Amino acid sequence: xxxxxxxxxxxxxxxxxxxxxxxxxxxxxxxxxxxxxxxxxxxxxxxxxxxxxxxxxxxxxxxxxxxxxxxxxxxxxxxxxxxxxxxxxxxxxxxxxxxxxxxxxxxxxxxxxxxxxxxxxxxxxxxxxxxxxxxxxxxxxxxxxxxxxxxxxxxxxxxxxxxxxxxxxxxxxxxxxxxxxxxxxxxxxxxxxxxxxxxxxxxxxxxxxxxxxxxxxxxxxxxxxxxxxxxxxxxxxxxxxxxxxxxxxxxxxxxxxxxxxxxxxxxxxxxxxxxxxxxxxxxxxxxxxxx
Numbered sequence: 001x002x003x004x005x006x007x008x009x010x011x012x013x014x015x016x017x018x019x020x021x022x023x024x025x026x027x028x029x030x031x032x033x034x035x036x037x038x039x040x041x042x043x044x045x046x047x048x049x050x051x052x053x054x055x056x057x058x059x060x061x062x063x064x065x066x067x068x069x070x071x072x073x074x075x076x077x078x079x080x081x082x083x084x085x086x087x088x089x090x091x092x093x094x095x096x097x098x099x100x101x102x103x104x105x106x107x108x109x110x111x112x113x114x115x116x117x118x119x120x121x122x123x124x125x126x127x128x129x130x131x132x133x134x135x136x137x138x139x140x141x142x143x144x145x146x147x148x149x150x151x152x153x154x155x156x157x158x159x160x161x162x163x164x165x166x167x168x169x170x171x172x173x174x175x176x177x178x179x180x181x182x183x184x185x186x187x188x189x190x191x192x193x194x195x196x197x198x199x200x201x202x203x204x205x206x207x208x209x210x211x212x213x214x215x216x217x218x219x220x221x222x223x224x225x226x227x228x229x230x231x232x233x234x235x236x237x238x239x240x241x242x243x244x245x246x247x248x249x250x251x252x253x254x255x256x257x258x259x260x261x262x263x264x265x266x267x268x269x270x271x272x273x274x275x276x277x278x279x280x281x282x283x284x285x286x287x288x289x290x291x
Contacts, residue, residue: 028066031291035059038284040237040261042085052092052264052277053085056209062102069108074118076102080211082235091223091275092266096213096235098124104140114144124162125214133230134214136162142170150176154186163212164234164269191243199247203257207284210236231271237264239282255286 035058042053062076081097100122107115118140125134142156156170172186182193184205191205212234220228241259248254261282266275 030064030072031062031289032064033061033289034286035288036284036286038282040264040282041280052280054264055083057081060102064106067105071108072106074102074104074106074116078102078120078122082209091225091228091268091273093126093213093215093219093233095126096211096233097127098122098136098211098213099127100124109143112146114146116140116142116144124212126216126219128216128219131217136160136212138212156187160212162214162232164267193245201245202242203245204242205240207239207257208236209239210234225273227271228268228273231268231273234267234269235265236267237261239284241282251289251291253288255288256284257286258283 036056037058038056040052040054040056058078058080060076060078062074064072064074066072077100079097079099081095083095084092100120102118102120104116104118107117109115119137120140121135121137123134124136127134138158138160140156140158142154145153145155147153152174154170154172154174156172158168158170160166170187172190173183174186175183177183180195182195184191184193184203188208188210189205191203193201193203193205195201212232214230214232215228217230220226220231239259239261241257243255243257245253245255259282260279261277262279264277264280268274
């Protein structure tokens with residue numbers, strides 16, 4: 001509960017700011033802000049790494065000026081942090097995080113086709129001793145086919161040369177079944193939504209959180225395994241559960257969800273060390289502002 005207070009205060013401040021800017025900003029400029037904060041309860045791992053409680057925060061801001069009728073520029077920044085409470089005797093990092101810029105564009109290829117390209121250069125690691133080994137620039141390329149107002153298809157690629165899987169494809173769709181039900185199968189948060197009213201909807205879905213990070217050059221020594229010094233780790237988790245979305249203002253949406261994390265892995269693939277935790281409950285709160 002202590003983490004919900006600053007989240008609510010920050011979201012309220014951003015809502016007031018968005019209301020102010022909406023009246024003076026140009027219609028050719030759009031802005032978006034997303035803030036999510038969550039917690040995963042501690043569990044014991046079957047490889048003996050002990051408890052792995054997790055706190056996560058993801059903050060993202062993007063401004064999109066319109067360059068032409070068909071082209072929007074996307075410029076912004078993101079900070080995401082996963083902190084883990086685990087014994088120093090295990091190979092779990094205390095924290096994994098990234099601070100990156102967002103540089104990209106949205107382009108309308110044709111009446112029914114949209115394209116998005118987004119480069120995310122930044123620092124990806126535990127940020128204890130930052131160096132060039134932690135610098136990375138994942139690239140996301142996506143396209144949307146607007147079949148109708150009720151049905152859209154999505155295609156995408158995530159390219160990260162440092163990852164164990166340097167190219168990851170994605171396929172998704174959004175289908176408005178009727179006035180109340182929507183099947184929204186877009187990664188990384190596919191879900192089935194039921195609209196209670198114009199302001200409230202409930203959903204059942206999944207959430208995928210993942211990234212590639214580099215730990216510092218002393219990490220292995222500190223955790224009893226010197227070969228992990230400066231190693232690369234792929235972190236991934238899957239969340240499943242119900243949620244509730246409330247459109248507080250035309251510009252602001254609050255979300256709350258809870259459920260289970262059936263799968264989490266820390267894969268030091270270049271050193272052949274794979275860690276995973278048992279299922280655990282989670283809680284997440286989110287604030288999304290668009291203006």
